[in-house]
Amino acid sequence: MTICMVIARKEIRELLSNRNTMLTSLGVALVFAVIYGLGLTEEGSIGGVISVDGTLFFLSIMLGVFMAYSLTGHVFYKEKTDRIIETLLTSPATLRQIWLGKVLAVSAVSYILALIAVAVLLIITAIRNQGIVLPGGPVIFHIFLVVPVFIAAFVGLNGVAQLALGMKENRLLGFIIFIPLFAGLYGLGFSIGAVTTITWLYSALVLAGAWLLLVLAAFIVRFLSTERIVTSLG
């Protein structure tokens, strides 16, 4: 097992063993899945069948990022406030490996939570429609190939920031990210989602954006230094 995978494995185990955090996250995922599921109206329906495309498109990505937002702190910043990162940095693991291992762990758990929400939403619509409604091709592509990349890019950038910043700046950053995220989850996903038709172009655009952010994150992590982390411990 490579060092990255050793780190990712441990982070996932630690996240899963943190029952409070996991239950809260799962709760939030379910609540949004239910709100979205019950909120679907006839407006976006095609031929009498409610379309889940727009809703799923937004729910999967917004919820995935929201989960990633709430889990990143447990995996990146907490190790700084606990001052454990210092010891970790004296191990054979390089800064880049530590970062990548953590990104993989947070992304995997967040993505699974987003998939659970997607599944719940599909079940709710199936019940309401008295029959299974499957999303279209672009949305399936989006859920399985775009959303994980987007989540990883977000975690990557947020993770670098948390490693580089001190306690006060981190709180401020968290607050700044939260507002548009929550607004997006409610506004974009809930209101706009239901009436938007998702085309291949949309999915391709989001995928391009996700890759761009991921490359940006991988680039920025070069400028992160051990000294920067050690002198900004909580």
Add this chain to the structure above:
Amino acid sequence: MIEVNNLTKKFKSTLAVDDISLKINEGEVFGCLGHNGAGKTTTMRLILGLLRPTSGTAHVWGKPLSQNPHLRRKVGVLLENDGLYENLSGEDNLDYYARLYEIPDRKNRVSSLLEYTGLDSRRKDKVGTYSRGMRRKLGLARSILHYPSVLLLDEPSAGLDPEVQKMVRDLILNLAREEKILIFLNSHDLDEVERICDRIAILQRGRVIACDSIKNLRSASSEPGVVIVLDEKENPDKAASVIESFEDVERINQTNGKIRVVFKQGKSPDLLPALVNAGIRVSEISRTSRSLEDIYLEIIHREEKQK
């Protein structure tokens, strides 16, 4: 091998480490002493490559650790923080580090260290439920998990009970003597340092103000001599006149039945036969030996005065 040359570290306005040079060889137990804020932890972080020097170099086996992950494989570290995850069990903590260092026969190594530190019965409990001393012990086990050749310990026995302190001391001595591991430790516990360190450096405001073996520091700083305790009924003045007749005696001073004799540099006259011949009953005679604490305080104060 650790080699530090003209190492300096400045934090904004604070000069934390000021032009330090040290060389420590394998098998040596090296202690770093100094008041709070003297720069001990900063020096250790610089050696570990956690901080970048403002100037100078800190090398282990001739290279900076920061750019050589493969060299870090052979370095064990216990900082002020134990480096343990509260949400994981003691066993899982060690297992994680064992995987990071790619230790062969991981399970056995982890088990034997848990047994060695007496934490075996709590191996499945989360570290968050451990006491301060238990964590320190587990941290120490973590630091030697991968059979390091160089071990850096920042106040290893801070907060430990006497029994565990002894365990830590024995462990350190064993590693240094049997396995020829280089041990660099920061400590405030002068008693511990005196028992285990071959050489020490005393830091003050980021500078090394003394660096030598304890034996050399002792002979350089203290005056050689003996303390004589007389029988209760004995007349001290009579004894004093016998002692003063010796040419090699620099001076004496007596306080309630005890006579402190200071010899001339390099001399060591045998006083006892003369005292016995004069019919003086001596109940105890011993070399004046000053504790490391006395030496440490003397060096620090001497330096203060020169400022």
